[in-house]
Amino acid sequence: MKFTLSWLKDHLDTDEPIAKLADKLTMIGLEVEQLDDKAKLLAPFTIARVISAEQHHNADRLRVCMVDTGEGPPVQVVCGAPNARAGMTSVFSGPGTFIPGKNITLGVGSIRGVESRGMLCSAAELQISDDHDGILDLPADAPVGARYADWAGLNDAVIEINLTPNRADCTGVHGIARDLSAADMGKLKDPGIKQIKGEFPCPVAVKIEAPELCPGFALRLVRGVRNGPSPQWLQQRLAAIGLRPINALVDITNFMTFDRGRPLHVFDAARVTGNLTVRRGRGEQFLALDGRTYALDDTMCVIADERGVESLAGIMGGEASGCSDATTDVLIESALWDEIAIARTGRKLGINSDARYRFERGVDPAFMVPGLEMATKLVLEMCGGTPSTIVVAGKAHGDDRVIEFPIDEVKRLSGLDVPFIEIKRVLGHLGFIVAGKEPVVKVAVPSWRADVHGKADIVEEVVRIVGVERVPLTPFARGEAPRKPVLTAIQNRTRRAKRALAARSMMEAVTWSFVAKAQAELFGGGDAALSLANPIAADLSDMRPSLIAGLVTAAQKNADRGFADVALFEVGQVFKGDRPQDQFIAASGVRRALAASTGSGRHWTGAAAVTAFDAKADALAVLIAAGVPPAALQVVPGGPAWLHPGRSGTIQIGPQNVLGHFGELHPRALEALGAEGPLVAFEVLLDRIPDAKAKPTRAKPLLELSPFQPVSRDFAFIVDRAVKAADVVRAAQAVDRKLISAVGVFDLYEGKGIEDGKKSLAIAVTLQPRDKTLTDQEIDAVAVRIVAEVAKKTGGVLRG
Amino acid sequence: MSATFNLQDELLRQIAAATDEAALEAVRVAALGKKGSVSALLATLGKMSPDERKTQGAAINAVKDAVTAALAARKETLKSAALDARLARETLDVTLPVRETAAEAGRIHPLSQVTDELTAIFADMGFAIAEGPDIETDDYNFTRLNFPEGHPAREMHDTFFFNPKEDGSRLLLRTHTSPVQVRTMLEKTPPIRVICPGRTYRCDSDQTHTPMFHQVEGLVIDKGSHLGHLKWILAEFCKAFFEVDHVNMRFRPSFFPFTEPSLEVDIQCRRDKDEIRFGEGEDWLEILGCGMVHPNVLRNCGIDPDIYQGFAWGMGIDRIAMLKYGLPDLRAFFDADVRWLNHYGFRPLDFPTLAGGLST
Secondary structure, three states: OOHHHHHHHHEEEEOOOHHHHHHHHHHOOOOOEEEEOOHHHHHHOEEEEEEEEOOOOOOOOOEEEEEEOOOOOEEEEEEOOOOOOOOOEEEOOOOOOOEEOOEEOOOOOOOOOOEEOOOOOOOHHHHHHHHOOEEEOOOOOOOOOEEHHHOOOOOEEEEEEEEOOOOHHHHHHHHHHHHHHHHOOOOEOOOOOOOOOEEEEEEOOOEEOOOOOOOOEEEEEEEEEEEEEOOOHHHEEEEHOOOOOHHHHHHHHHHHHHHHHOOOOEEEEOOOOOOOOEEEOOOEEEEOOOOEEEEEOOEEEEEEEEOEHHHHHHEEOOOOOOOOOOOOOOEEEEOOOOOHHHHHHHHOOOOOHHHHHHHHHOHHHHHHHHHHHHHHHHHHHHHHHEEEEEEEEEEOOOOOOEEEEOOOHHHHHHHHOOOOHHHHHHHHHOOOOEEEEOOOOEOOOOOOOOOOOHHHHHHEEEEEEHHHHHOOOOOOOOOOOOOOOOHHHHHHHHHHHHHHHHHHOEEEEOOOOOOOOOHHOOOOOOOOOEOOOOOOHHHHOOOOOOHHHHHHHHHHHHHHEEEEEEHHHHHHHHOOOOHHHEEEEEEEHHHHHHOOOOOOOOOOOOOOOOOOOHHHHHHHHHHOOOOOOOOHOOOEEEEHHHHHHHEEEEEEEEOOOOOOOEEOOHHHHHHHHHOOOOOOEEEEEHHHOOOOOOOOOOOOOOOOOOOOOOOOEEEEEEEEEEOHHHHHHHHHHHHHOOOEEEEEEEEEOOOOOOOOOEEEEEEEEEEEEOOOOOOOOHHHHHHHHHHHHHHHHHOOOOOO | OHHHHHHHHHHHHHHHHHOOOHHHHHHHHHOOOOHHHHHHHHHHHHOHHHHHHHHHHHHHHHHHHHHHHHHHHHHHHHHHHHHHHHHOOOOOOOOOOOOOHHHOOEEHHHHHHHHHHHHHHHHOOOOOEOOOOEEEEEEHHHHHHHOOOHHHHHHHEEEOOOOOOEEEEEEEOOOOOHHHHHHHHHHHHOOOOEEEEEEEEOOOOOOOOOOOOEEEEEEEOOOOOOOOHHHHHHHHHHHHHOOOOOOOOOEEEEEEEEEEEEEEEEEEEEOOOOOOOOOOOOEEEEEEEEEEOOOOHHHHHHOOOOOEEOOOOOOHHHHHHHHHHHHOOOHHOOOOOHHHHHOOOOOOOOEEEEEEEEOO
């Protein structure tokens, strides 16, 4: 919403400086987005006459001008404008002036060896138009020495407020003035609107066929008008807020729109056939005043005559019946439109008109007829003519709203003690009527405040006008609740997972929650229920079933930028369905090229490309950090289709609870993602981690230390290549769970010396005696059982 | 006598001449071994007269002692020299680079770090952390929050929708974290104190908007919390978060469907070329929206607005992260460019705490 200071002063009797008014507007909820104080900005620019303009001796395009500024001796100015000539009147600015269009402050300069003590200015340099073809060429009678802005009428400050959608009443200057008057910034000028007597009955009847879209409609004819340019003051006013003056009749409707928040429409009566009907669209093509054709449907409201649609109700008039300079009889329409329908139609057709802006917020229903009267008065003043009576269809008022308001509600919600007398004063200025005595009064809401429904709304009115700054900061007691952790299990897991992965030299990425459909499908998603109806881009269309697609893509982008060895992770939501319980928190990571977990990049100590074991180590680290007991984790070969079938694993706590997967990316998945390997990845779901059992005490179980030294024995087994190390380890462990405290794999060998299809796997078994030192015989006996058990379970034989 | 002395001289000379431990051992064996020259002399004592033994014995033992001491000294010298020689050989080029510590190389995204900072501050004030799903119903995202059907305020949200289901309903991606407030109010009985951080979505994209962003909202419902408390909490938060002794804040009336009265909050700052400083300067910077929870919202969530009251606020985590840490471009948050992460990210051990400092 844009307006000028002088326009505001038509409605507000005030001497407050513009800066103070602007501040107050912001502080009562009408946030000033821009204050363009042209008077201040243009004050140093004065009207001057060019006495002489000689060719610069050292530059073809420059002229050396002697300028009469109306004060003191002539000033020498070097000017590059092609239109600079002796005798012309233009605009001068001296050294020290800030030139808004160039964003510089002028100094005394020397241009190609000639001193220049100022500047002759173009319209663009003053930021009053885009015209920078030459310096301003003013009429010869422009008073030399006078301020240019004063003479040109450009000194009106333009204020733009960022209007919140609830304040329909402030889509007009009058409403803004009312708010300011309530905030003690002056007195509201509200002389009232006189009825204008109709000289003859309105010959055009109105029928509302769609009352749900049009609660009320008022119309009058003015005969014998002379249309043409509107008066200077009106043109200037409209131009100042960026509207193009068209003709008096149209300018009047625009004036009413901004002055009163009351959009009107004017039809050239000669181009309207028969009576008017307000009805739904019927699939017509409609040529609107903006020169475009729109396809209308039955959700839209139109005003039609006997020929067809003449106006898109409340949004834009039609070309066919628009007013021109030739118009002699004018039909003035003032109507009420359903806000939601207006918003929907405007959106559908992509029309953002000043009328739509107001009608979708809701205009004052009680002002429908007075608005028409006021417009009639302006038409008669500017264009003459004879008015008809007014025909009204539907309602010309809204519903009365009276709110039972306990006075202490202000204090209850705001903490601010406002005396009743002040509450009454503020509400009164805003047009509310307060009746009754404390503690509970009746408050009647003015017709223009459709946003006020209840007690809290009235509190807001009072508080915003008396000033939110008056609300005292009140310490918020923490209370005596015990200091317990506030994070849930999954929140704790999430934050621990992030730190654990970052501590493994990985960088945390945050990637889009949506991916391309093909990518979603690659990771088991792509369900229609998880496809967006209106994606922002084709490759951001489906909710991600996995974080891997985003991470692989990101890793590849880094590689393309020259950073090949990247380790990225993300801990975030994945979607397996559209219900809340289908959303999980995944922790995932990718490592590319030489970004191994033992160190990234080439190094003199040796460097290795990433392997599935890097991803396995990451996956286990994150699970353990998130609270899984390490002993509970099982790793079994194989994984989902996006992983290399022979170089991937699944991490589970028993076959029923799969926590996640790790491995080398499947070459086909890499290709589909447009990425190059080597690239390994893991993904685990943190929600799948079982909750730890609640313990009655934080004390750790007692440490039991054996006084006897542990004994370690090494065994190397020849087993089939397909035999899993975990099975060998488990077989050895199973021999005596009490005595065997650890089994480690310390060597793996395939190749020369080992039969094809076999491998040598060496384990170290630690025996921890509890109650006596073991004899050699006892140790040997265990060793024999280990060899036998491994042979039985895996077919392994001791390496000779 | 002189033979004894000659022997001693000779042995001491040999000891001094020994250049390694093996040579020295040979001298020792030749002197003190079973068949050694000094042992041989000692053996002669038995055949001597007592007087002779007395004088000779002392002399021979003196030789033995001298030789023994010299051997020990020489051994120590040689050992030390051998060690010196070994050490002289054992050199490393210590300027060779070592692998970077993993915990120094890894990075936490600014969004996670700032979320941890928020958590630390609000947990200290007694707030719990609430979360909810990203895919929401129209009811929770709009209707219960007092957005009337078809109202322009709904359209301002640029909502991402899913395709309609058979029953005509359609799910959407939450446009703010407020549905978490709805869920919290429906599940819990007051008093309620929660913050709701999370991912939010609007189909909007330019330099300052991304289709996905992050918000944190706060909600307090009880029987007495009012705007004064809200102002205090937000002031405390801003001081703690921006790590300054004081901030100037401006509360401006505004409009949100779900609060009444509604306020927007600006903080005063000084903006220079590359940095923003809070607690000084002339500029106002909008950082959040807040207000008293609208009675309709309370009612829609099963809470009687005449008994309970409370307030809520919401702000962009991305935005306050940008402000605090001087991150210039929102879009870079979601690019996963390792150069950006390395520069703007945080080390995993830089865990924000109130005791240790949020960012120190």
